[in-house]
Amino acid sequence: MDLSSISPALLIASLMVAATPILLAALGEMVVEKAGVLNLGVEGMMIMGAVCGFIAGVESGSPWLGFLSAAVGGAAMALLFGVLTQVLLSNQVATGLALTLFGLGLSSLLGQGYVGIKTNTLGRIDLGPLTDIPFFGRVLFGHDPIVYLSILLVLGVWAFLKYTRAGLVLRAVGESHDAAHALGYGVRRVRLMAIAFGGACAGLGGAYLSLVRVPQWTEGMTAGAGWIALAIVVFASWRAGRVLAGAYLFGGITVLQLNLQTAGARVPVELLSAAPYLVTILVLVLISLRAGRGGDAPACLGKPFHASS
Amino acid sequence: MTLKTLLAGAMALGLATPALAQDDPVKVGFIYVGPIGDGGWTYQHDQGRLAVEEHFGDAVETVYQESVPEGADAERAITQMALQGADLIFTTSFGYMDATNAVAAKFPDVKFEHATGFKREHPNVSTYDARFYEGRAVTGTIAGHLTETNKIGYIASFPIPEVIQGINSSFLHAQKVNPDIEMVVTWAYTWFDPAKEADAARAMIDQGVDVILQHTDSTAPQAAAQEANENGGRVFTFGQASDMAEFKPTPRVASIIDDWSPYYIERVQAVIDGTWEQQASWGGMPEGEVVIGEITDAVPAEVKAEAEAMIAAITAGEYHPFTGPINRQDGSAWLAEGEVAEDGALLGMDFYIEGLTGDIPN
Numbered sequence: 001m002d003l004s005s006i007s008p009a010l011l012i013a014s015l016m017v018a019a020t021p022i023l024l025a026a027l028g029e030m031v032v033e034k035a036g037v038l039n040l041g042v043e044g045m046m047i048m049g050a051v052c053g054f055i056a057g058v059e060s061g062s063p064w065l066g067f068l069s070a071a072v073g074g075a076a077m078a079l080l081f082g083v084l085t086q087v088l089l090s091n092q093v094a095t096g097l098a099l100t101l102f103g104l105g106l107s108s109l110l111g112q113g114y115v116g117i118k119t120n121t122l123g124r125i126d127l128g129p130l131t132d133i134p135f136f137g138r139v140l141f142g143h144d145p146i147v148y149l150s151i152l153l154v155l156g157v158w159a160f161l162k163y164t165r166a167g168l169v170l171r172a173v174g175e176s177h178d179a180a181h182a183l184g185y186g187v188r189r190v191r192l193m194a195i196a197f198g199g200a201c202a203g204l205g206g207a208y209l210s211l212v213r214v215p216q217w218t219e220g221m222t223a224g225a226g227w228i229a230l231a232i233v234v235f236a237s238w239r240a241g242r243v244l245a246g247a248y249l250f251g252g253i254t255v256l257q258l259n260l261q262t263a264g265a266r267v268p269v270e271l272l273s274a275a276p277y278l279v280t281i282l283v284l285v286l287i288s289l290r291a292g293r294g295g296d297a298p299a300c301l302g303k304p305f306h307a308s309s
Numbered sequence: 310m311t312l313k314t315l316l317a318g319a320m321a322l323g324l325a326t327p328a329l330a331q332d333d334p335v336k337v338g339f340i341y342v343g344p345i346g347d348g349g350w351t352y353q354h355d356q357g358r359l360a361v362e363e364h365f366g367d368a369v370e371t372v373y374q375e376s377v378p379e380g381a382d383a384e385r386a387i388t389q390m391a392l393q394g395a396d397l398i399f400t401t402s403f404g405y406m407d408a409t410n411a412v413a414a415k416f417p418d419v420k421f422e423h424a425t426g427f428k429r430e431h432p433n434v435s436t437y438d439a440r441f442y443e444g445r446a447v448t449g450t451i452a453g454h455l456t457e458t459n460k461i462g463y464i465a466s467f468p469i470p471e472v473i474q475g476i477n478s479s480f481l482h483a484q485k486v487n488p489d490i491e492m493v494v495t496w497a498y499t500w501f502d503p504a505k506e507a508d509a510a511r512a513m514i515d516q517g518v519d520v521i522l523q524h525t526d527s528t529a530p531q532a533a534a535q536e537a538n539e540n541g542g543r544v545f546t547f548g549q550a551s552d553m554a555e556f557k558p559t560p561r562v563a564s565i566i567d568d569w570s571p572y573y574i575e576r577v578q579a580v581i582d583g584t585w586e587q588q589a590s591w592g593g594m595p596e597g598e599v600v601i602g603e604i605t606d607a608v609p610a611e612v613k614a615e616a617e618a619m620i621a622a623i624t625a626g627e628y629h630p631f632t633g634p635i636n637r638q639d640g641s642a643w644l645a646e647g648e649v650a651e652d653g654a655l656l657g658m659d660f661y662i663e664g665l666t667g668d669i670p671n
């Protein structure tokens with residue numbers, strides 16, 4: 001075993017790349033759940049974002065346009081879910097699962113002509129001398145713009161929920177939609193906006209896969225990342241900072257285990273492979289043990305709302 | 310009136326069915342482990358299906374189901390296909406082995422063909438496989454010549470004989486042309502997960518691997534290598550299962566292509582003729598099931614000539630990639646000088662050969 005062949009700077013840099021798709025998707029889903037809606041269709045919205053982003057990226061040659069289309073595509077999928085669950089009051093769990101299946105199918109249909117095509121990808125930002133600083137240069141200043149965007153988004157969501165009036169309304173809607181309604185807030189409108197935001201974030205996460213991390217289009221390429229994002233929201237007990245920690249923890253252990261295998265670490269491969277899931281579950285259990293007060297889930301999570309009831 | 314019409318229609322249909330069954334096309338089903346657009350393993354099986362359709366025209370009807378998980382769900386999917394009236398079902402991944410045999414017991418009149426497995430518990434189950442290790446011998450030789458860091462990476466899927474044959478064959482032939490070689494094996498525990506495959510390739514590249522062989526089905530490792538090359542790296546890859554020609558001339562310098570069409574056409578013909586019988590088929594380069602894709606100009610001419618000579622020798626049956634002397638990893642003798650591995654030993658291969666480091670997971 002030769003652990004010296006693992007470079008910590010490269011490891012941290014690649015864990016940030018590996019974590020970004022689930023970070024974006026989980027952050028969006030957290031906002032949705034904060035508004036009291038459980039959307040299990042994250043996987044479907046991610047893959048739609050991946051395919052929309054890739055198609056737009058290829059056709060326009062601009063990855064930025066790709067990311068924009070991915071956000072629009074993800075939000076459109078989410079609004080489909082929103083109309084079904086908020087206006088037509090369908091069951092959220094069933095509709096969310098259907099959204100995943102629909103997204104997987106529709107994306108492979110749309111992506112038919114785009115298999116095996118190359119696209120322009122986002123380069124790393126060149127900050128000149130900053131990037132040349134040993135270790136910190138590569139870790140802090142050597143990424144593509146979306147990595148920074150995702151971190152800014154975490155900060156933004158945290159500040160929005162904690163310090164703004166709109167964030168307070170959104171949380172109120174999630175905690176007690178009847179009270180929020182009685183106070184005159186548009187529950188349905190707030191939820192639809194949250195759902196669209198969640199879809200846009202999931203779409204960005206998917207496009208990060210197809211435009212930066214892989215970067216190409218293959219059917220079913222999200223391969224379960226959306227479900228991990230859902231789990232991370234729970235693990236993070238609906239807090240933006242912890243979503244970041246959870247996504248980086250999961251991404252970090254995924255990358256670390258591959259690096260350890262490559263370096264020939266004398267650890268059973270089965271254990272290494274399962275490590276990201278095991279560690280995430282363990283941390284989840286520890287946190288909920290410590291919380292010990294009925295969890296931090298929004299009180300109205302997953303409950304349907306109709307103004308007449 | 311409406312009810313009457315409906316009833317009459319239903320009766321007509323009911324009466325017509327037996328008559329139709331006479332010249333019913335043979336229905337051939339395919340169960341795929343990945344999406345048909347994976348650009349690798351499943352894509353090639355689907356090309357085989359399309360070849361069957363083209364060859365037989367209206368005489369056959371094909372159906373397929375993509376992305377069927379290996380495990381309990383596979384049994385449901387195969388049963389469904391048998392219930393839909395398929396006459397012949399190809400299950401195209403190792404993990405469908407038990408499910409295929411379980412469903413075959415329930416449908417004795419349906420023929421089943423399981424790819425890369427070894428269980429034939431019922432007379433209506435055949436197995437078929439291709440000698441991918443023949444292709445691995447060629448890519449291993451090229452890899453041994455191309456590496457400058459002397460570190461070759463192998464992205465492995467699951468610890469099953471087919472994959473272990475591939476690792477051993479690649480390493481054996483890389484080592485023959487470059488004794489200083491080290492092979493790094495990373496188990497991805499998936500056949501298809503582009504993000505994970507890309508991460509595995511990146512971890513290898515970060516640690517100084519400059520030739521990557523893959524036993525997973527997506528083109529993501531090729532894209533990761535290309536990205537590294539664009540940032541000043543020197544990394545080579547090989548197409549797996551399919552040609553992956555879009556990554557020519559580098560990083561992809563050659564490929565192992567699985568061509569299932571001849572086998573599928575032959576077996577469908579057997580069902581049509583009523584001559585289908587249980588068998589265990591294991592074709593390779595001589596049968597045209599394993600094909601080496603174009604070797605690009607990134608490979609030096611003399612290395613290319615050496616690879617082509619090896620392809621010719623294997624195709625002619627003059628050279629077997631596992632020819633002794635070969636020792637096991639622990640140093641004990643496996644094949645004596647000039648001895649050739651038997652098929653049985655290869656099909657159950659569960660050990661590394663001498664020189665490989667690390668353990669095979671259980």
